[in-house]
Amino acid sequence: MIDKFVASMEEAMAGIQDGSVVLLGGFGMVGQPDALIDGLIAQGAKDLTVVANNAGTGHTGLARLMELGRVRRIICSFPRSAGSVVFEALYSAGRIELEIVPQGTLAERIRAAGAGIPAFFTPTGAGTRLAEGKETREFDGRTHVLENALPGDVALIEAWRADRFGNLTFRESARNFNPIMAMAAKLTIVQTQHAVFAGGLHPEVIVTPGIFVDRVLHVPYAMPVEKGGENA
């Protein structure tokens, strides 16, 4: 019987290697798999490249992983926000590498990785410093920039409901990067708010089919808020 549910965080995190590229779902706190990030902190993998929209806030979750010196490089669109104190300190000390990517290019690079597309041209960023050193080509008289796919070794995903096949639904704007990151990694690990019986998700509402999912951990009562209670 196929059963992608794992019984423990240790089982969920098993085998994540040093040097991995980790795709981290979420937009700020919403849709971010907080429990799995804590699991990764406990698991110990280091020298990581993290791909996420934001570079963490406060001193928990992604910010904690960075503060512990486990992240060599971060690829994101919006590193600087209220509370991104750990990132600021590490970056100004030269202790973390940063690649800034326009948010839509970031999403499309991830989607392309999941869809077997090695690179694509986009007008986004053309003529700006984020296109410096990149190959360009004219289409219909407009300059386009060549962008490479961004595959992950591991994706950490937050879902709302999951069944044992790994079929997933998401809640409202917590969907964000999660479905495309689930497609783009060799090992996709999900935390789900609700575990449902097989067949309990109507096929019409499944957003991510289980083919993209390797492991599911049931983490009830996860809230997309910081301990202070405010979204960030």
Added chain:
Amino acid sequence: MPDTAPLSVMPLDRHGIAARIARDIPEGWYVNLGIGIPTLVAEHVPAEREVIFHSENGVLGVGPSPPPGVVDPWLINAGKQPVTLRPGGSYVHHADSFAIIRGGHLDLCVLGAFEVAENGDIANWATTKNDAAAAVGGAMDLAAGARRLWVAMEHTTKEGKPRLVARCTYPLTAQGVVKRVYTNLAVLDVTPRGFVVVEMVRGLDFESLQAQTDARLHQAA
């Protein structure tokens, strides 16, 4: 007061700029609003005029902020503020949300800016050439992808430095994309000959507006 009395200049406040923009958005448009003055535009579109607001984080049909006490923490906008969903709204993942933007499906995007140049260049994400960690977010995608890009901003900086310039000095967000600029003093179209003044606030004359603008202004033909 006699008609001949000189009028004092009445610059628009932030809500005034937003309300002026809202007047130009017809029913049926799909619109993305940036952070700052653009966000206020939604408040000035009358409830009976159906305009569908998009947010980069995958929300189509964004409604107003919820009243305190009924905040849904899973439903936020691109500024990470709690919002609501209007009837007919939908959620999409990030690649589809940016396909909406980059695929040219938005009728309009309204962004704030540090500078707009007479050739339509916009600079709105990094304040210095040396800031390698500036947050770009979705600004470059929106600027390059929306069918129309309008900018909402103060005509000058607090120190009086013009923001409508011959060439941008701040790092660019996109080249040649701005169609129209709404400021506290005027509405200006970006045309092949440069900025054309569409209208000015009450009491302002063309020469005074030019004096507060780096780029050369043109009168509407």
